[in-house]
Amino acid sequence: MASFFAGRQATLRPHIKTHKCPILAHKQVAAGAVGVTCAKLSEAEVLVQAGLKDILIANQVVAGTKVERLAQLGRHARLAVAVDDPENVHELDRAAQRVGANLRVLVEVDVGMQRCGVPPGPPALKLARKVASASRLRFDGLMGYEGHAVFVGDRDLRLEAVKQAMTQLTDTAAIIRAEGLEVTTVSAGGTGTYDLTGSIPGVTEVQAGSYLLMDARYAKMRLGFRTAITCLATVISTPAQGRAILDVGCKSLTYEFGLPEVLSPPGARLTGLNEEHGYLEYAAHTGPLSIGQRVELIPSHVCTTVNLHDTFCALRGEAVEAIWPIAARGMAC
Ligand SMILES: Cc1ncc(COP(=O)(O)O)c(C=O)c1O
Numbered sequence: 001m002a003s004f005f006a007g008r009q010a011t012l013r014p015h016i017k018t019h020k021c022p023i024l025a026h027k028q029v030a031a032g033a034v035g036v037t038c039a040k041l042s043e044a045e046v047l048v049q050a051g052l053k054d055i056l057i058a059n060q061v062v063a064g065t066k067v068e069r070l071a072q073l074g075r076h077a078r079l080a081v082a083v084d085d086p087e088n089v090h091e092l093d094r095a096a097q098r099v100g101a102n103l104r105v106l107v108e109v110d111v112g113m114q115r116c117g118v119p120p121g122p123p124a125l126k127l128a129r130k131v132a133s134a135s136r137l138r139f140d141g142l143m144g145y146e147g148h149a150v151f152v153g154d155r156d157l158r159l160e161a162v163k164q165a166m167t168q169l170t171d172t173a174a175i176i177r178a179e180g181l182e183v184t185t186v187s188a189g190g191t192g193t194y195d196l197t198g199s200i201p202g203v204t205e206v207q208a209g210s211y212l213l214m215d216a217r218y219a220k221m222r223l224g225f226r227t228a229i230t231c232l233a234t235v236i237s238t239p240a241q242g243r244a245i246l247d248v249g250c251k252s253l254t255y256e257f258g259l260p261e262v263l264s265p266p267g268a269r270l271t272g273l274n275e276e277h278g279y280l281e282y283a284a285h286t287g288p289l290s291i292g293q294r295v296e297l298i299p300s301h302v303c304t305t306v307n308l309h310d311t312f313c314a315l316r317g318e319a320v321e322a323i324w325p326i327a328a329r330g331m332a333c
Helices: 022-030 041-049 064-073 086-099 122-133 155-178 191-197 302-306
Strands: 036-038 054-057 078-083 103-108 137-143 185-188 231-240 243-246 261-264 268-273 278-282 294-298 311-316 319-325
Touching: 022 036, 022 041, 022 319, 036 041, 041 054, 041 064, 064 078, 064 086, 078 086, 086 103, 086 122, 086 137, 103 122, 122 137, 122 155, 137 155, 155 185, 155 191, 261 268
Parallel strands: 036 054, 054 078, 078 103, 103 137, 137 185
Antiparallel strands: 231 243, 231 294, 243 278, 261 294, 268 278, 311 319
16 A cells, blocks of 8 residues: 555555554554544544654544543644534634644545535535634645445446545635635545545545455455454354354454454354354364364454454464554544
8 A cells, every 4th residue: 555655646644443553553654654544532642642643533523522632632743633514613723722732624525425524615615714714723625535435346436436526525625725725635535445536636645544454345345455354263162063153253353244254264154143152154174173273254344343352463474473452442532
């Protein structure tokens, strides 16, 4: 991913929601990322504490103590946050004034995902003006995540969806510039669209995150990134020929995008997950499986699975070389 962005107009600002691990974030920055993206204020707090200096919270931070915490954090790092509401702009500015911080702000534009964001064009311009006129906020540019495009399987259709979304974003940037405001940042993109969005003129940074570890859902898109994460389970019971029970359930592996896949032994597949049990079926040529045997699984959704664990075991070959804390796991506020 770093080599794709080397020498391009667009830079890489990887989303850490996928690994929640400051050590990996530092490695991404060392490999060329301009900074990192996160989703939550509490994630940003962990990152700042771990020495990350340039952070985008690609989300709205609203109400009371959270806004206060955001302003405080803004004194310790180059921090940017997304907004899509004028009242929120007010409250961010007031908090920044109180603590003497300066905050960078991106106006979030809904480019078709229908999640957060103001409509493109004049509504975005109006909000950008509001940010620019606030005393302790700096209008830094736009963000428009094309989440509806990242999993479009056909590459041509994906490109079409990206073009439609990014045209709305870059046209909006042009309207704002024409009104005399500087638009430094135009931030978008995910793993499924990194090369498409990253090649659109006017996009300055891409927020892809899942590429680093990958998962079974993204692997199906054959984007060229290998899976770097597996979950090691243990057979705890062998109730019948062709069936085994594992010591992992949905408290260890999530399955909102389907059941995890079995990497080894080949010929085995998961058929269900309870809280603490996984149901494994295997073909005659795979077995018999024995109690204590290890089964290696590929998560179907890496981001929510990682959030269930305290540490990564980092392997080089067969050797565990490091244990990396997933320090931002559970940081949901
Ligand atoms: C705002 C935002 N940016 C970027 C991403 C990219 O993530 P991924 O690399 O998993 O496609 C996401 C994913 O949900 C997101 O919500």
